[in-house]
Amino acid sequence: MGPVAGGRRPPVRIFRWVALSVFSVLLAFPFVWMAITSFKQTSDLYDVENNPFLFNEMPTLEHVELLLGETLFPRWLLNTAFAGTMVVLITLLLAVPAAYALARLTGRWGERLGIAIFLTYLIPPTLLFIPMSRVVSILGLQDSLWSIIVVYPTFTIPFSIWLLMAFFKSIPSELEDAAMVDGLTRFQAFLRLVIPISFSGILTVVIFTFTLVTQEFVYALTFISSASNQTIGVGVPIYLVRGDVYYWGSLMAACLIASLPIAVFYNLFLDRFIAGFTVGAVK
Amino acid sequence: MAVVETKDLTKVFTPGERGAVNDVNLLTREGEFMVFLGPSGSGKTTLLRMIAGLEDPTAGEILIGGRVVTHLAPRDRGIAMVFQSYALYPHLSVYKNISFPLRAQGVPKEEHRGKVEWAAGLLGIGELLERKPRELSGGERQRVALARAIVREPTVFLLDEPLSNLDAKLRASAREELTEFHDRVGTTTIYVTHDQIEAMAMGDRIVVLHEGFVRQVGSPREVYDDPADTFVATFLGSPPMNLVDHGDVLVGFRPEHLLPRSLVEGQAVEIGLRVTGIEYLGSERILYALIDRDRFAEQRVVAKLPATYDVGAAGGDAVDFAVAERHLRFFDKTSEKRTGARALEWA
Secondary structure, eight states, X not given: OHHHHHHHHHHHHXXXXXXHHHHHHHHHHHHHHHHHHHTSOHHHHHOTTSOTTSOSSOOOSHHHHIIIIISOHHHHHHHHHHHHHHHHHHHHHHHHHHHHIIIIISHHHHHHHHHHHHHHHTSOHHXXXXXXXXXXXXXXXXXXXXXXXXXXXXXXXXHHHHHHXXXXXXXXXXXXXXXXXXXXXXXXXXXXXXXXXXXXXXXXXXXXXXXXXHHOOHHXXXXXXXXXXXXXXXXXXXXXXXTTEEOHHHHHHHHXXXXXXXXXXXXXXXXXXXXXXXXXXXX | OOOEEEEEEEEOSSTTSOOSEEEEEEEOOTTOEEEEEOOTTSSHHHHHHHHXXXXXOSEEEEXXXXXXXXXXXXXXXXXEEEOXXXXXXXXXXXXXXXXXXXXXXXXXXXGHHHHHHHHHHHTTOGGXXXXXXXXXXXXXXXXXXXXXXXXXXXXXXXXXXXXXXXXXXXXXXXXXXXXXXXXXXXXXXXXXXXXXXXXXXXXXXXXXXXXXXXXXEEOHHHHHHSOSBHHHHHHSTTTTOEEEEETTEEEEEOGGGOEEGGGOOSSEEEEEEEEEEEEEOSSEEEEEEEXXXXXXXXXEEEEEEETTSOOOOOTTOEEEEEEEGGGOEEXXXXXXXXXXXXXXXXX
């Protein structure tokens, strides 16, 4: 079998390299495309004779200047960051303990309740739209960033609970027993053991929630009308698409600036997402 | 160090059903190695978890070192526990795993290093301190779990099947190491297992549990030689004790005591056998047979012969066997409890 296995090896390696290259190109392409478009002159961009992958004319900063100087983009970025952070905090604060309680403490009712919570996630947002606007108006939050900070957790929390429940269930309860014998209360064991071990799950919740805030459109559009209170998800398409005129350069620059930090953040913790984090705990 | 005592300890998981643990009264001795032995579902782990404080008893009391701890949290009981899965903290290094109880209980930080090194040295894992649990072998993980248990010098050790995740070869040496370790630290230890070899080899005394009831408490020799009832008689020993129907009693004798007539000395009961099968197991031979004649005809028995004795008998052969009378045990047929010896009407 030796020679056969040895003979198969190089093709396997070549296949891996090919697969890796294809995926790298596929994933890097949107970023490259956004970057090129952001710095291309408009006349270059619209000329179909030109090679779209190259700068056929001198690169320009005019789209970025338009984005930063003539729109409220920096303000939207701040708004998004603020709303995103708040929604992430609210979601974590409610979903983490809820998921733990459902996973551990309520026996078989926990599971049913978990499914019930997940089902609420399946209700289309457009249906919830009218009751939500009543709530927002009763709270007096119309045209305020706080309107979406209140509304978004209603769909981030159920999803996050569901996701975290799976994580908490994969942690053997013997670990918590051991921590309690070793001198912690259940709550301390939750803080010092369960949360660090489920770090990758919590990180997934953070990224899911934050990305949702940056891209959500319907609620942000209806509840907030002033340009200065908008998030990038609404501000950018509204102010950079005027009638049938698309400011492609600026649009792409806006997308690039908004997506790069998330992509970098995600890559920093990539191994955490992939690693089977409880391996080695038992057996 | 301390003794552990349970008084009428009961755990009922589903009201109306039989309890997982029923009216258990036990008292360990100072520094004793006590083994809870039973098949799965016998309540041995539940009993241990109640002593640890991980399970609330339905009724009864638990005392550790004379102090009632029935409703205290696990952390306030002065115990340490090693779990079947070892339950090492996967995100922490071996050093941090071992020092975890010290940190959790607020031991001053300057004392940590010394204590961790002492515990790690005792178990020979001094070089592994910087590793993560996933980088350790099964045997190393087990030692880390033990080091973590011993580091804060508990009054009682609770061990829940700590060897069941090791392969057979490693298990034998780990058994020996654990016994030696216990002799060195001298801490009262309660050890749960379903493996009778572990129980016999390690226990000062064995508590045999079945369906949540204590069937017998005694030294390995007592529970093996003088089982209190038919459950203990058949649960211990491999193959189990032969039980032969004799009117209102069951007559029990160990397979190793059922020998060819010529090997049995003194007062003996003769039994004619018809061999139905032989297993060669290297150091010994197992003979499956039916009793051939008299009123016990067709009852199944098993004999264990040393490999040094040449059986000579093949399947279907009738041979004369015997059991020395002092090796006969009698059990009441209805209660299944041990009863006094009586004269047998063998013929």
